[in-house]
Amino acid sequence: MRALSKTNLADEAIEAIRGDILGKRWAVGEKLPNEASLSAMLSVSRGTVREAVRVLVSQGYLETRQGSGTYVRSTRDAGRPLTMARRASLRDQFEARCALDVEAARLTAIRKTPETVAELRRLLAERGNYDGGNQAGFIERDLAFHKAVIAASGNRAMIEIYDFFSASIADTIAATLGKDIPEPDMQAHANIVDAIETGDADKADAAVRRFMAPVLAALDRMILS
Amino acid sequence: MRALSKTNLADEAIEAIRGDILGKRWAVGEKLPNEASLSAMLSVSRGTVREAVRVLVSQGYLETRQGSGTYVRSTRDAGRPLTMARRASLRDQFEARCALDVEAARLTAIRKTPETVAELRRLLAERGNYDGGNQAGFIERDLAFHKAVIAASGNRAMIEIYDFFSASIADTIAATLGKDIPEPDMQAHANIVDAIETGDADKADAAVRRFMAPVLAALDRMILS
């Protein structure tokens, strides 16, 4: 089932060991097999084991004591900072953000009030069209509009996750991709608000998808080029 | 000046590199010196540099591309614990999870392979119908099926977010709501796989939505009651 994901040995080692930790194979405080043994167990070199162990140490699962051994510090998964998600490719993160955009727009369409619609229109007007000037400011105003759509959905979980991705994505896009990504124009944005105003979830869904498709396609071209 | 704190070289390397990243010595997207150069700069071996880099990768600061180099992914302090999302209501979390189910099913339908479909059918058969017995085991098998759909989408960001919510939701459901939530039957699950097999994203989308609607509705009734 992991055919799709090409991963490296160290990551596999990390997951294998983490799995054993979470699976309570070793209790808290217990000593793990030494590096040579782990190396043999996982069929990777000692250096690879060390890389895996160091990551798990940095995540609070393990603790190493020179001359003594490696010990389990916590078998708890809570508070895991979604490191994998942050490491996912820009494309994956953007795709995930799009998924949230779509679903949140549906919810917003269903739960909208005249006030939210007015607020969205206001933010859209404020955003304006990109005039070639201050790019960072424009991206910020654009993001504010999109966040407002999510916020209007009323789903706090989605809001938080959206923030999580947008920060990372905005960074990367601004710094590395620059102006090669087509910025959907005012009309495309207005279509979303219109759909939300009618309260038609399917229409809102479609509007967001039309909106995002060219951006995703552009992203693909860049990655493949 | 660090005479008092006995630390190891790899941790020092981590802090040195992280400092340079946060200090904007390299911009987002920019390539770091190669491993040999970093090794020379920090006066540590290449292996130690690799351990440091891998930790920073796991924390979202860096990204490595085999054959190309190591790049800065984010200059902001990563590792936010998403506490808000975890504190969101069960309903919101479940709704967010549904959003991921829907969008991932769309992607899986587009990117499916015969092997994927076969694996999904296998997991579904293994899951079986709930016979009133071991509930925890059944929930786990059911979750395994859903996770497989997400995994087959190939989107790592979604996979991670899904895990994030699943864990939390499973906990809450098991602890507070018990067996009052309707478990969609085998046919509803099979419909999803069928849609994926045809490669029709809209069909997959609809199948998942039909699947989730009654569960969400039940959740609403409980919350309101």
Place this chain on the structure above:
DNA sequence: ACTCATAAAGTCATCTGATGACTTTATGAG
């Protein structure tokens, strides 16, 4: 000149072996 397949160079991924530092355990004299 231009295109494009291919060679060459650059870089990360991984393995192997060795040495040093530190901790734990075994040993043996007193």
Place this chain on the structure above:
DNA sequence: CTCATAAAGTCATCAGATGACTTTATGAGT
């Protein structure tokens, strides 16, 4: 039985080599 000390165990670090993958340079053919 105590305790200094040797021995063994384990992590920390280094060095060198090979493989895999990506990027760049090259050159023949048009």
